Amino acid sequence: MTIPDFEKALLKAKKRASKNIQIINGRPQVLDFDVLSAAHETVLQAERDLAAAKGEPYAVPIKFPVEWDTGAPMPYLFCDDNRVFLTFFVRDIDPNWDGTYVTIRNPGSGLSEKLAVVEFERCICTKMGNPNEEVLHGHPLSGKGLEGYRALSVVNSPWIKELEAINSVHSCYKAEYWRDYKHYILPFHDSTFECVARGFKVEEFLMPLPDLLAEICKRLAR
Numbered sequence: 001m002t003i004p005d006f007e008k009a010l011l012k013a014k015k016r017a018s019k020n021i022q023i024i025n026g027r028p029q030v031l032d033f034d035v036l037s038a039a040h041e042t043v044l045q046a047e048r049d050l051a052a053a054k055g056e057p058y059a060v061p062i063k064f065p066v067e068w069d070t071g072a073p074m075p076y077l078f079c080d081d082n083r084v085f086l087t088f089f090v091r092d093i094d095p096n097w098d099g100t101y102v103t104i105r106n107p108g109s110g111l112s113e114k115l116a117v118v119e120f121e122r123c124i125c126t127k128m129g130n131p132n133e134e135v136l137h138g139h140p141l142s143g144k145g146l147e148g149y150r151a152l153s154v155v156n157s158p159w160i161k162e163l164e165a166i167n168s169v170h171s172c173y174k175a176e177y178w179r180d181y182k183h184y185i186l187p188f189h190d191s192t193f194e195c196v197a198r199g200f201k202v203e204e205f206l207m208p209l210p211d212l213l214a215e216i217c218k219r220l221a222r
Contacts, residue, residue: 122198157183
């Protein structure tokens with residue numbers, strides 16, 4: 001397929017997705033969430049295919065064992081020169097929730113919570129902050145496979161290329177050393193986490209948040 005073919009495929013996917021949204025009483029309404037979700041996935045894949053054909057950076061979903069809470073994941077970032085730990089509240093769906101109430105989370109309540117800790121291996125650079133979910137569409141990877149609330153890695157990452165170029169002045173620089181690095185991105189509700197690392201491992205816990213944060217600090221101090 002040529003680039004124009006991929007562009008046509010993306011346009012077709014967007015039109016298909018838009019047909020499942022109608023304006024009713026001045027407000028957009030989804031006709032069928034399952035159909036819209038499938039159409040959205042088609043749009044994302046078309047975005048990735050087009051970016052790949054152009055040799056541009058794009059985001060792809062990765063295998064990740066947990067989902068973070070969509071309302072208040074409350075991520076915490078801990079790091080030193082060699083290790084990076086990211087913790088957050090795991091998505092916990094109440095099968096009896098009827099949509100009529102909102103649960104307010106109190107991290108200092110002392111109650112046990114479902115939490116996850118991600119340790120990024122051989123991490124050489126990290127950042128967390130803007131954009132939040134309201135302006136995620138302003139991220140450079142928006143329209144190139146980026147989606148919220150999903151763990152992704154970036155193909156053709158300009159960040160990795162920038163870091164490699166900086167380190168290329170070192171007398172021991174070896175290009176092959178950089179081939180195993182990955183650019184990870186985890187978009188949360190109020191912030192976005194990104195890092196460049198060799199890999200990661202995920203642990204799940206059921207314990208009070210302050211206790212887990214203290215445990216992470218102990219690991220960093222070892």
